[in-house]
Amino acid sequence: MKKKVIFLADCQSFYASVEKAAHPQYANKPLAVAGDPKRRSGIVLAACPIAKSFGVSTAESLREAFAKCPELVAIQPRMQEYVNVSLQITSILESYTNLVEPFSIDEQFLDVTASLHFFESPRDMALHIQKRILIQTGIYVRIGIGENKVLAKMACDNFAKKNADGIFELTKSNITEYLWPLTPDKMFGVGSKTLYHLHQIGLKTIGDVAKTSVADFKGKLQKYHGKKCDILAQVLWATANGIDYSPVTPDAFSLQKGIGRQTTLPIDYYKAKDIEVVLLELSSLVCQRSRYKGYMGTVVHVGIQGADFKNPTGFHRQKKLRQPSCLTSEVFETVKMLFHQYWNQLPVRKIFVSLSQFQTDDCLQLSFFENRERQLSLEKCVDSIKQKFGETSIFFASSLTRSGQAKFLAQKIGGHIK
Numbered sequence: 001m002k003k004k005v006i007f008l009a010d011c012q013s014f015y016a017s018v019e020k021a022a023h024p025q026y027a028n029k030p031l032a033v034a035g036d037p038k039r040r041s042g043i044v045l046a047a048c049p050i051a052k053s054f055g056v057s058t059a060e061s062l063r064e065a066f067a068k069c070p071e072l073v074a075i076q077p078r079m080q081e082y083v084n085v086s087l088q089i090t091s092i093l094e095s096y097t098n099l100v101e102p103f104s105i106d107e108q109f110l111d112v113t114a115s116l117h118f119f120e121s122p123r124d125m126a127l128h129i130q131k132r133i134l135i136q137t138g139i140y141v142r143i144g145i146g147e148n149k150v151l152a153k154m155a156c157d158n159f160a161k162k163n164a165d166g167i168f169e170l171t172k173s174n175i176t177e178y179l180w181p182l183t184p185d186k187m188f189g190v191g192s193k194t195l196y197h198l199h200q201i202g203l204k205t206i207g208d209v210a211k212t213s214v215a216d217f218k219g220k221l222q223k224y225h226g227k228k229c230d231i232l233a234q235v236l237w238a239t240a241n242g243i244d245y246s247p248v249t250p251d252a253f254s255l256q257k258g259i260g261r262q263t264t265l266p267i268d269y270y271k272a273k274d275i276e277v278v279l280l281e282l283s284s285l286v287c288q289r290s291r292y293k294g295y296m297g298t299v300v301h302v303g304i305q306g307a308d309f310k311n312p313t314g315f316h317r318q319k320k321l322r323q324p325s326c327l328t329s330e331v332f333e334t335v336k337m338l339f340h341q342y343w344n345q346l347p348v349r350k351i352f353v354s355l356s357q358f359q360t361d362d363c364l365q366l367s368f369f370e371n372r373e374r375q376l377s378l379e380k381c382v383d384s385i386k387q388k389f390g391e392t393s394i395f396f397a398s399s400l401t402r403s404g405q406a407k408f409l410a411q412k413i414g415g416h417i418k
Helices: 014-022 049-053 062-068 079-094 122-137 149-160 192-200 206-211 214-225 230-240 272-293 328-342 372-389 406-410
Strands: 006-011 031-036 041-047 073-075 100-104 107-111 141-146 167-170 258-269 295-305 314-325 348-360
Touching (some): 006 122, 014 031, 014 041, 041 062, 062 073, 079 122, 122 167, 141 149, 192 214, 214 230, 258 295, 258 406, 272 328, 272 348, 272 406, 295 328, 314 328, 314 348
Parallel strands (some): 031 073
Antiparallel strands (some): 006 107, 006 141, 031 041, 100 107, 258 348, 295 314, 295 348
16 A cells, blocks of 8 residues: 655745735835734734744734834734635645645645655655745745654644755654654644643653553553543554544535634623624624535524633523524524523623534425525525625614624624734
């Protein structure tokens, strides 16, 4: 059986790279994509390598970034543009293999086993992909190469990102030399909390994890935690040994687990009627997205949170619908019911609505008492108007009240300005 060859293509400082490609005048300047540059507020979402050399890092405040680098060029995020460029890169990768699985907006797995014979080596193929993406999009990608997805991911994160040519191959035969000396947090899926637990039971390196028998590993974790950790131990041991049987799946996200929208309100909302306006807007957006995907959901989830995130108030509750739906009126009815059942009258600052447990909408359950088919037709008509003339071309009258957030929500994608 032919040995698999998997790539992980990771875009360097993706958002910042897209902006540099769009603004060549900033090619040799430190640049960051962040909140609101005019007000010097918000956090840094991405920083180019030049900005990072000044100590600018993601997740810090823009104010802190400017203190480190006064020459910093800050650009407001354009999420729709980043999505477009990501899809363009996907298209390029799909010309090399039909097995391309997006892992995030800036990372994609490729199974190149079947097409590798067109190139002299995996490295030669990786260089070809790297140069082509750079020429066509202006984005520099680093590529990790492995026999499976876990090895490709760890090859990229730990080595390709630090190599001069941005390419590294990690195999089961060389992990003892390269991977095992590293601390366990360099393994895929291991964060600071798990690292602490591993150190507490005497496992200081990835090699320590790999060389411990699974039975001993499970026993140590159970003794430390006081409960069974069999699955965690098995996964960590397999990762440390470069074992992963999961395939590269192009349609891994073909039927999403859930579609949700949330918003943080500009001020605390105290009145139920004001909160209901936003709940209706979010329900409409969730159902619109579901119809676009061709989905009907069966479970509605509502989340409400107060302004004090250190001492959170609110609730997260869900309820199963009587029948699968993507109709705003039906989803909102359940959303409103959950809200009134669980809201404790405390001020609200953050609201979340989602729909999950999907099935395709090729079969709609009809009713003697409600013309669901007509309702769906009307909502799809509204969708087409919004698609042609913009999200705010048609909306609920309640969105014109002071509590409405429709115009604000229309400007955002993924929580950031489009």
